[in-house]
Amino acid sequence: MEDLGTPVLDNHLHLDPAHGRGVDAVRDFRRLGGTHLLVVNKPSWLLGVDAERGDDFRAVFDETLSAVADADAELPGRAWPVLGVHPGLVTRLTDDKGFSPGDARDLMQAGLDAAAEYVREGEALALKSGRPHYEVSDAVWDASNDVLKHALSLGADLDCPVQLHTEATDDLTEIAEWAEERGLPAEKVVKHYAGGTLAGPTPSVMSEKDRLQRAAAEGAPFLMETDFVDDPDRPGAVLGPKTVPRRVRWLLEEGLDDAVENAHVETPRRVYGVDTRDTLSR
Template sequence: MYDGPILDNHLHLDPVNGRGADAAAEFADAGGTHLNVLNKPSWNLVGEVDDEDGFRETFDITIDVTAAADELLPGRAWPVLGVHPALISQLVDRGYGPEEAAELMCAGIDVAAEYVASGRALAIKSGRPHYDVADAVWEASNQVMRHAFARAAEVGCAVQLHTEGGEDFETVAEWAEAEGLARKQVVKHYSAGYVDGPIPSVIAHKDELERACGGEWPFFMETDFIDDPDRPGAVLGPKTVPKRTRWLAEAGHETALRRAHVETPAQVYGIDTEATLDEN
């Protein structure tokens, strides 16, 4: 049976509206050891954002709750900070032009890169809308994503992407490489079991996890838990990745689980989930 680290690669903790670090305690009680904590959209935490200060406030809230979670885990918790791609639609609805909205979002990415460079965050979050938008908004969103790739290359970190569904993201990986970021440092959040281009962060549904375990490509496991008191289990609850890990171990997937929880985190983020588990 697999008895190594268990990482949820994409989970939200909301100390303003939700359970905050208590959800991390539930993850640990279920057998989880490590978390990558993504900031919730800025409008969920601080309301409307029109300058860098709003992003800083959002990020500081996330850093603080991640530190609280870190104290509750047998391993570590790391913040992953950035700008939710749906912000562009909110800004356009408020009167921003697409290019003007993109400039503000790029400023938020710059702040996230500062936090990574100072060691306060592990990686950057970016992407593009997962719903239909006007061509100008789509183009501006791609500009923001490419800016995130460029800044990540400068500070030496990975980028987690929130995008539309599907499996063909080869062009996105090529954009990252054009901006100086290796494709192995581009992670497709809420992935199916396989993605062409970036590294898939597989939503912890049994069928998709079985598909990922059946191949030889690197992958992560995630819940995308959103810590919303009105939707307590959405998207998946914090116990899910530890439970799915045990289920996969019982099915004989120990090698793939080591890939998801040890090898891929080291390859993508430069983190050692085994050493940080032993340290604690």
């Protein structure tokens, strides 16, 4: 197992032991020097859950907690779950199931309420929400923003971070303002699949070299991720589980030690309240 001399955190990936690589992907991450993971539940429909009420999402969350427990046992650090409702569900509900945008909003908010219970009980570290990254009607867009705002309100009530899946942009100051209005610090809002710079929330930067170079040059808080989907039908989709440790090694070789400290120690502490160094000694 490679030791990079630093904690190495992948801030956003998925594990699917039933259909994908599961703990074998975690072992690949660990072998190259990976130490910590934030594991986000897969979209409910990809796990065969056709939710009709909020509690139906618990099957998704419980499966994720089981995968996280297995990952946690493999790592020199820790794995933590991030639970929520994928924003793309709104389209499946309105286009495929005949839901009105308002009914879709209500179901998705109820799913977030269920996820919040896991955070409240100390079983999950953060919530996940967002809005579609593709064109939708005004009514669906408004409903999606209502879901997102509900997640921010829950994050404020629970004092927990909220990871967001949104459209590609380098400016989400409006969402940061929504968070602050509800009592959630903007730095505790994390944009997953971010570029190297972002106004408003904390960027979780996709671990491609050009994006990481921009983030390192910016010097602002940032995280690193792969968005590994763990889907055998999409083996080349997004980035593989070895990518973050490989990019950390590259950053260190480039002399960008401060950027590594920022992404893997300082920003996790600021955003999630976790100590990635201390958890290496457990």
